[in-house]
Amino acid sequence: MVREVVILAIESSCDDTSAAVIRNETILSNVVASQKVHEAYGGVVPELASRAHQQNIIPVVDVALKRAGVSRSEISAVAFTRGPGLLGSLLVGTSFAKAFALALGVPLIEVNHLQAHVLALFIREPGMTDRADASQAAPAPAQATTSLSAATQSADMPPVAARTAAIPPISAQSATPAPAQAATSAPAQAATPAPAQTATSAPAQTATSAPAQAIVSGPVYRVPSFPFLCLLVSGGNSQIILVRDHLHMEVIGQTIDDAAGEAFDKCAKVMGLPYPGGPYIDKLAKEGNPHRFPFTKPAISGLDYSFSGLKTNFLYFLRDQLRENPGFIEQNKADLAASLQKTIIDILLQKLTRAAKETRIRDIAIAGGVSANSGLRNAIQAEAQKRKWNVFIPKFEFTMDNAAMIAIAGYYKYLRGEFAGQDAVPYSRTHL
Numbered sequence: 114m115v116r117e118v119v120i121l122a123i124e125s126s127c128d129d130t131s132a133a134v135i136r137n138e139t140i141l142s143n144v145v146a147s148q149k150v151h152e153a154y155g156g157v158v159p160e161l162a163s164r165a166h167q168q169n170i171i172p173v174v175d176v177a178l179k180r181a182g183v184s185r186s187e188i189s190a191v192a193f194t195r196g197p198g199l200l201g202s203l204l205v206g207t208s209f210a211k212a213f214a215l216a217l218g219v220p221l222i223e224v225n226h227l228q229a230h231v232l233a234l235f236i237r238e239p240g241m242t243d244r245a246d247a248s249q250a251a252p253a254p255a256q257a258t259t260s261l262s263a264a265t266q267s268a269d270m271p272p273v274a275a276r277t278a279a280i281p282p283i284s285a286q287s288a289t290p291a292p293a294q295a296a297t298s299a300p301a302q303a304a305t306p307a308p309a310q311t312a313t314s315a316p317a318q319t320a321t322s323a324p325a326q327a328i329v330s331g332p333v334y335r336v337p338s339f340p341f342l343c344l345l346v347s348g349g350n351s352q353i354i355l356v357r358d359h360l361h362m363e364v365i366g367q368t369i370d371d372a373a374g375e376a377f378d379k380c381a382k383v384m385g386l387p388y389p390g391g392p393y394i395d396k397l398a399k400e401g402n403p404h405r406f407p408f409t410k411p412a413i414s415g416l417d418y419s420f421s422g423l424k425t426n427f428l429y430f431l432r433d434q435l436r437e438n439p440g441f442i443e444q445n446k447a448d449l450a451a452s453l454q455k456t457i458i459d460i461l462l463q464k465l466t467r468a469a470k471e472t473r474i475r476d477i478a479i480a481g482g483v484s485a486n487s488g489l490r491n492a493i494q495a496e497a498q499k500r501k502w503n504v505f506i507p508k509f510e511f512t513m514d515n516a517a518m519i520a521i522a523g524y525y526k527y528l529r530g531e532f533a534g535q536d537a538v539p540y541s542r543t544h545l
């Protein structure tokens with residue numbers, strides 16, 4: 114009989130400390146502690162991030178193991194994000210993973226954060242059935258993901274199924290202030306409530322209202338077939354990836370300057386919105402007219418992207434308008450957000466469509482933080498209807514930085530015996 118593989122995974126590449134436990138492809142727990150400390154600075158402060166990771170990591174891992182109902186002796190390997198990311202932040206997760214693996218006497222697995230964003234598409238949730246069994250479909254899967262605050266509330270833990278069913282949806286959890294002291298000995302910062310934007314953005318509803326056949330999450334475990342195309346859009350990356358296999362990916366197009374997430378965040382900042390601005394733009398855009406302001410689209414050859422021109426265009430446009438009318442942003446913020454979002458989505462989809470035509474691939478996925486954008490999700494569904502694509506979108510909580518995606522990547526590497534040594538060091542920059 115094939116042995117079950119249980120992986121403990123750690124993600125600490127930026128400003129979220131996360132730990133997850135996976136049994137084979139099924140996620141058992143995914144705990145994320147976000148760092149509120151950066152909000153006052155309008156961006157992530159690296160030194161503060163690594164300090165907060167140090168405070169968060171032990172309670173986060175502790176809660177992840179408890180929620181999974183897994184004992185240390187059951188762990189087959191420890192996976193961690195090796196890069197890319199902030200070096201100080203990565204160092205905390207890397208050091209913790211090394212020490213934990215050494216203490217348990219189990220292998221260590223290094224994971225590329227970008228590859229993990231793509232592999233989030235393969236996360237299976239408890240209760241999911243395979244397509245063949247779909248006629249006896251199970252009820253909606255239990256919610257495995259939680260913020261640290263919600264996880265700590267269940268101090269005396271009933272069995273996993275009962276426990277997870279009782280936990281409110283992610284948006285509600287994120288909005289709950291954190292009672293850190295309840296279950297851990299961590300300092301108060303360890304369970305800092307998730308940033309407000311997590312609560313306000315959650316476009317999970319978009320996923321549920323979209324056509325059933327285009328959703329990866331739900332009672333049926335549905336994954337793309339190889340080779341497929343994945344548009345990876347995050348705060349640091351905008352890439353079109355040709356995914357040949359779980360661990361064999363090729364970048365066929367990428368941004369030559371800013372990432373799509375950066376365009377969202379920097380334009381949002383110009384509008385006076387909090388950081389990161391992507392979710393705020395998403396929310397405002399729902400009330401606005403996307404055709405009101407025509408912003409610049411780049412003329413870049415091939416499958417590459419560029420977003421710096423749009424950013425400059427947006428900045429200068431607002432500067433000129435504000436000269437005439439100091440209340441311009443306030444009076445037009447929904448239309449500005451909707452027009453900006455439409456421009457970014459048009460740019461993203463134009464090259465993705467071209468890549469699909471050139472490669473003749475019809476299984477299309479999106480991943481990374483910006484794939485949480487409800488406008489992008491809707492636009493890709495519309496494109497899918499038109500072009501007969503099969504679209505795959507990770508569940509909302511697996512699009513942002515999280516350890517569940519590190520865990521699934523770790524699982525595939527474990528199967529291939531790809532282990533790291535104790536001498537592994539984090540890297541701040543890398544590619545697929």
Ligand code: ADP
Pocket residue numbers: 127314316346347348349350373374375377378389390391392395481482483484485486487512513514
């Ligand atoms: P990275 O790992 O490169 O830092 P993430 O995968 O964590 O990036 O994604 C963060 C980015 O996703 C930020 O730029 C944020 O603004 C963006 N983002 C998150 N939710 C949304 C949304 N609903 N609409 C647009 N952008 C979003």
Ligand code: MG
Pocket residue numbers: 226230347481482513514
């Ligand atoms: Mg990321």
